Amino acid sequence: MxxxxxxxxxxxxxxxxxxxxxxxxxxxxxxxxxxxxxxxxxxxxxxxxxxxxxxxxxxxxxxxxxxxxxxxxxxxxxxxxxxxxxxxxxxxxxxxxxxxxxxxxxxxxxxxxxxxxxxxxxxxxxxxxxxxxxxxxxxxxxxxxxxxxxxxxxxxxxxxxxxxxxxxxxxxxxxxxxxxxxxxxxxxxxxxxxxxxxxxxxxxxxxxxxxxxxxxxxxxxxxxxxxxxxxxxxxxxxxxxxxxxxxxxxxxxxxxxxxxxxxxxxxxxxxxxxxxxxxxxxxxxxxxxxxxxxxxxxxxxxxxxxxxxxxxxxxxxxxxxxxxxxxxxxxxxxxxxxxxxxxxxxxxxxxKSKWKLVGVSSVAVSCSTAFFCWWLLIDYRSLQNEVYNSIDSKVVATDWSPEYVNIATTIDDNYANITRKQLLAVRWNRPKSIREGCQQRPTISDLIICEYGNLNSDRVLMLVGSSHAAQWMYPIEQLAIEYGFKLKVMTKSGCPFGALQNSGNSCSQWNKQVIEKLIEDKPSLLIVNATLTSSVSKEFVPQEWVEQWKLVSSEGIKIIGIRDNPRRLEDLTTCISRNIQNYNLVCRLDSSDLLDNDVLLEHALENVIDTSSYFCSDGVCPPIISNFIVLRDKHHINELYVRHISHEIQQKIKSFYPELF
Structure with a gap:
């Protein structure tokens, strides 16, 4: 046979x-x-x-x-x-x-x-x-x-x-x-x-x-x-x-x-x-x-x-x-x-007669190990739920300062008392739109549009781009609520407003749909990222973004750009955990290696919010500012820190277009 x-x-x-x-x-x-x-x-x-x-x-x-x-x-x-x-x-x-x-x-x-x-x-x-x-x-x-x-x-x-x-x-x-x-x-x-x-x-x-x-x-x-x-x-x-x-x-x-x-x-x-x-x-x-x-x-x-x-x-x-x-x-x-x-x-x-016992024992040990890990996870899950349930109430806490505190006072050798709970919680301090699932996945090109503020208003603010745009949602949403705007958020993971050469076909298709939506809605104001930072090279303005801005501006749409925050090679909370006794020295960044002020001198956008002073001072970008861990990973801003500086962001937006506010 x-x-x-x-x-x-x-x-x-x-x-x-x-x-x-x-x-x-x-x-x-x-x-x-x-x-x-x-x-x-x-x-x-x-x-x-x-x-x-x-x-x-x-x-x-x-x-x-x-x-x-x-x-x-x-x-x-x-x-x-x-x-x-x-x-x-x-x-x-x-x-x-x-x-x-x-x-x-x-x-x-x-x-x-x-x-x-x-x-x-x-x-x-x-x-x-x-x-x-x-x-x-x-x-x-x-x-x-x-x-x-x-x-x-x-x-x-x-x-x-x-x-x-x-x-x-x-x-x-x-x-x-x-x-x-x-x-x-x-x-x-x-x-x-x-x-x-x-x-x-x-x-x-x-x-x-x-x-x-x-x-x-x-x-x-x-x-x-x-x-x-x-x-x-x-x-x-x-x-x-x-x-x-x-x-x-x-x-x-x-x-x-x-x-x-x-x-x-x-x-x-x-x-x-x-x-x-x-x-x-x-x-x-x-x-x-x-x-x-x-x-x-x-x-x-x-x-x-x-x-x-x-x-x-x-x-x-x-x-x-x-x-x-x-x-x-x-x-x-x-x-x-x-x-x-x-x-x-x-x-x-x-x-062989004892293999049934060995098999049962192996399954029992596997299940016991899984249960033990699940039991340990309960503490982390409860913390996540606590963060999600309390994050929106923290803006009214009595110890909350709505005004910007000069970060120069935090760049020294004095170390904040960082607790385990703070380190664990910071990764869950995400913008509302992301917490609610209002951000498209990297491989999908369909638009996800979420609305906030005054949902019945004819006046529209739009926040568009990647997760680096989404992280600025809080101050913009507060403006929408205060001044009667409808805020539309359209963001996609890893996909900026203006697809780059390495962004992939999904990002390009998504951007085409965004442009069509912008032209259709004619928002009162469009807010996007103005620069792109990197953990290994200096900040720059992609030409693809410039072309997209020109296209939108030709339709009579007002644009405000927000300068990108510095990015790290290593997750910040991990760096702090590894160096809890000297994190201010080990986990700080040199702003001259990452940020480039020259990009703002002849920027394609007339109105750009320079956020560099919120993250760096005298050439140093500290890991913790005013007792806030600045980033929740390598390059996304801690939502609580965004709220801490939101008043400044709102003031700058209003100063560019006072007629809207």
Whole structure:
């Protein structure tokens, strides 16, 4: 029978070596280069190849009951080490991570326990504001989540196809199914990577073709006969491709997309080259050291990330040095060895009759860990609700000063008594429009229009742009209420008024609709961002914005621009948490590196509100002003600080167009 011929009882030590290559490439490029390397793609191809072999063997031994056998094998291999790594990481993370990072960390731990970490990261990538926080110590589990999802799906695709193959004594139908899946997934990967790469990176459908390539290779490999020279050439080309994927692929390229074909092809060539006669590279990969390390490879991958994250936290967020990186790798190897020797191996040796007890115990520990994390999250959730429920009442508090306080008095070595509650609450201090869901997602071009103020008024104020426009909503809404305007807010995450070259098609389409709406409504006043700041370069005025302003002005619409606030490389609350004793020195910014006063001298807009004095004085931009943490992440202003300076903003708006007020 044709299916029986697929079973190969020869153990491929060199495949373990391929897994080692993938693991160490990941470690090296995560630790010292902080970018994608293609190592995970190698894992996916190898997993597809090996799991096809396991499933075919189980199918021949147990028929369709092999589904349960297959899943039991996977659970036996994955659950013990996963729970062990998670428990250690949760305990260490609770004591090492800044309090501002505990909540998203615990949320991800729960996602990992249910093998949906990649879905959680997709949701975070869609949530523009959630992107501002550094990766959690369990983010690496996204790859395991994708693998588990593939393992769950594989029997439902493979077993019916194998049944057809047995009936027809041909693999043609199976090849057709696999080829269709590979092509469909690859095309979807190209599409999604082009429009939303951050989502595509974690999406199971963009990665499915990599797994199914390994599955396809398993069934195809028996039909391929390679000469020695060709095998040797394939192994060398495979290594070269793997190194090219790691060394030459620019981090600016969207991933996975077509770029992922490089490490995938590398893995395929390396597997092919060692099928019949192992030469050169494959002999090296099959040596005892590589074979032994291969059994630890994925555990090494799972351990290296929390070790790296905790190393950075202990060192104040700094990247690892050469020595530090070697320590991280050494620690990962030791932890992987201990996990294998004292968790995985003892469980493998347990009698089959006791595996039901082990399974029940594993589920119980997983659920207990999830419950513990959920219990810890209650405190954070209650704080979020408290912030949301009280933020609108704080403007009338007796200790609230509606007038601007000169920030020069705060730029010294005196430190405000910053509490844990303040640090945790500041991330939720968002504008009303964002809290109410009135901001379009990055990938969607449809307009979301929210109205505030006097809803029956014919006089209209419009606030348009990205989240950097939305953060100025409060003072504008108060003007609308006081002077009888209707305020219309149209904002979109990551999309300014005037789409930039790198803004994407969604932003361009959204801007076209905004222009049409502006021309239709003819607002009394349009308020937009006037400049664009960056954490790595000086402030400037994009030409695309200027063209858009000219277009709107030609329709007789009055415009006021608000100068952008300074941006940071690091989340501010995290910086303060890491440096609570000297945050004024460590977390301050040099305004000369970020702001450029020359952009205001010949600005295309006649009326621009210069906000720089609200954030910087004498060349320094302090992290805390008048006891307010200025930013709630890397570059969005704390809503309470906006309210603190709102009186000044309102006065400047009225001074530009007194006839409207």
């Amino acid at each position: 044709i299916v029986e011929q697929l079973v190969d009882k020869k153990y491929r030590n060199d495949i373990q070596g391929i897994r080692v290559l993938g693991a160490f490439i990941i470690l090296i490029f995560h630790i010292w280069f902080n970018r994608v390397s293609g190592g995970v793609d190698v894992f996916f191809v190898v997993s597809g190849y090996l799991m096809a072999s396991v499933l075919v063997t189980d199918y021949l031994n147990h028929g369709f009951e092999s589904v349960l056998c297959f899943w039991a094998r996977i659970a036996k291999r994955i659950i013990p080490s996963t729970i062990t790594i998670l428990i250690v990481t949760v305990v260490a993370g609770y004591f090492i991570l800044p309090p501002t990072l505990i909540e998203p960390f615990l949320e991800e731990v729960i996602s990992v326990l249910f093998h949906v970490e990649n879905i959680k990261l997709i949701l975070n990538s869609v949530d523009y504001l959630a992107r501002e926080f550094p990766p959690s110590p369990v983010q690496q589990f996204w790859a395991l989540s994708v693998q588990v999802q593939f393992y769950f799906l594989l029997p439902f695709i493979l077993l019916p196809s194998l049944r057809v193959s047995q009936a027809t004594n041909s693999l043609n139908f199976l090849f057709f199914v696999l080829f269709t899946l590979i092509l469909s997934s690859f095309c979807y990967s190209l599409y999604l990577t082009s429009i939303e790469p951050s989502t595509a990176y974690f999406h199971p459908l963009t990665r499915a073709w990599e797994f199914f390539s390994g599955v396809f290779l398993f069934f195809l490999i028996k039909k391929i006969k390679l000469k020695s020279r060709v095998s040797g050439l394939f192994s060398i080309v495979g290594i070269v491709l793997l190194l090219c994927a790691a060394l030459l692929v620019s981090p600016d390229l969207n991933y996975p997309g077509y770029v992922a074909t490089i490490p995938v092809c590398a893995a395929i060539l390396l597997i092919l080259s060692g099928t019949y006669e192992q030469l050169y590279v494959n002999k090296l990969l099959a040596t005892p050291w590589f074979s032994k390390m291969g059994s630890y490879s994925f555990t090494i991958y799972l351990w290296h990330w929390p070790v790296l994250v905790f190393y950075r936290e202990i060192n104040g967020g700094k990247e690892a040095s050469l020595l530090g990186g070697l320590l991280i790798i050494s620690a990962s190897l030791v932890l992987a060895f201990l996990t294998s020797e004292y968790v995985e191996k003892p469980l493998k040796s347990i009698d």
